[in-house]
Amino acid sequence: MSLAPFVQIVGRGPGRSRSLTMGEAASAMDLMLTPEAAPEAFGALLMLLRMKGETAEEIAGFAQAAQAALPSMPGADLDWPSYAAGRTRGAPWFLLSARIVADAGHRVLLHGWNGTDQKVRDALSQAGIRTARTPDEASAILDSDSIAYLPLENFHPALFSLLRLRDVLGLRSCINTVCRMLNPAAAASSVQGVFHPSYRLLQADAASLLGWQNLTVIKGGGGEFERHPAKDIAAFGLRNGALWEGTFNASVGVTRRLAEHGAAYDLNDPTDFDESVIVGTAAAALETLGWRNATKTAHRLWRARTPRKAA
Known part of the structure; x- marks a missing residue:
């Protein structure tokens, strides 16, 4: 899967674009963390989000996927x-x-x-x-x-x-x-x-x-x-x-x-x-x-x- 569908969701233009859901954001981050992802695509996605203004759902989805990619370690307070x-x-x-x-x-x-x-x-x-x-x-x-x-x-x-x-x-x-x-x-x-x-x-x-x-x-x-x-x-x-x-x-x-x-x-x-x-x-x-x-x-x-x- 490529990042193109997520770029299209955010970048279609006035009246057609929308914010990512939390699940979509998590899926997009999963792709961005892989070496196969095209840097042009996630550069485009990140700048479109900046222009639009990020939502809590997008930040939460990105963070959830980034956290899931971490190795486990004993807890802190x-x-x-x-x-x-x-x-x-x-x-x-x-x-x-x-x-x-x-x-x-x-x-x-x-x-x-x-x-x-x-x-x-x-x-x-x-x-x-x-x-x-x-x-x-x-x-x-x-x-x-x-x-x-x-x-x-x-x-x-x-x-x-x-x-x-x-x-x-x-x-x-x-x-x-x-x-x-x-x-x-x-x-x-x-x-x-x-x-x-x-x-x-x-x-x-x-x-x-x-x-x-x-x-x-x-x-x-x-x-x-x-x-x-x-x-x-x-x-x-x-x-x-x-x-x-x-x-x-x-x-x-x-x-x-x-x-x-x-x-x-x-x-x-x-x-x-x-x-x-x-x-x-x-x-x-x-x-x-x-x-x-x-x-x-x-x-x-x-x-x-x-x-x-x-x-």
């Missing part, structure tokens, strides 16, 4: 994708937030790819987070450290190739969103950051179609799951499988951008404002996991932290 391009991101303080969640007793799997920007991967060792070369190694690291980072190219090379089409097409596609909707370790809870606010509800609706339980999506620093402590942050997602909306209230009165750091930064030397970013982000993740005193717990764990050697 929290899935934490990191796929922002990094152009507007400062220091990746959210890595220390993820470390706090692991210190609270949860297994946290970070996964991602950030284009040519190396801020996240360069800072992993500063946060005490080891990088896994394979899903099996990620499982072993989770067993020993409760937190691991798994690069997309190491656990889903076929989807990574689709993501890299941005270099050819010159535009992002819905694959960026699909990557955020992956859940390699089948965690019951997930946190996601977006750069464009409209994607918050799209990803929440897609997660509902996929039968997820707990999810928090925010417009975060540089597109990552990272809270600005001086702003009220609108959040969308799921709680116990039901659609949910909430607000994380500002915790400080300082007005500044998250990306005011220069090229050099040290995760071991945060300012008071940076600490508010770290604690607030950790609290949002803990709340997603069901903690009632999430902010208090995040503050306690941050104060009790010990210096960590480079991983």
Whole structure:
């Protein structure tokens, strides 16, 4: 089977085209993940979807098929994708937030790819987070450290190739969103950051179609799951499988951008404002996991932290 029928569904023109159903999207993704698929066809499909605007059913179908192609691995408690391009991101303080969640007793799997920007991967060792070369190694690291980072190219090379089409097409596609909707370790809870606010509800609706339980999506620093402590942050997602909306209230009165750091930064030397970013982000993740005193717990764990050697 070719991708032509799916291209025709979306691209027939005004009055004749329509969105893909969830099942059709899953079938299309199955084809796109095979080496036999014509790159011209899935390039055409992805750009038609971009022009039309992706639906929750399309994102859910793509994500379902991409997830099904993954090897199985022991579970995690929290899935934490990191796929922002990094152009507007400062220091990746959210890595220390993820470390706090692991210190609270949860297994946290970070996964991602950030284009040519190396801020996240360069800072992993500063946060005490080891990088896994394979899903099996990620499982072993989770067993020993409760937190691991798994690069997309190491656990889903076929989807990574689709993501890299941005270099050819010159535009992002819905694959960026699909990557955020992956859940390699089948965690019951997930946190996601977006750069464009409209994607918050799209990803929440897609997660509902996929039968997820707990999810928090925010417009975060540089597109990552990272809270600005001086702003009220609108959040969308799921709680116990039901659609949910909430607000994380500002915790400080300082007005500044998250990306005011220069090229050099040290995760071991945060300012008071940076600490508010770290604690607030950790609290949002803990709340997603069901903690009632999430902010208090995040503050306690941050104060009790010990210096960590480079991983």
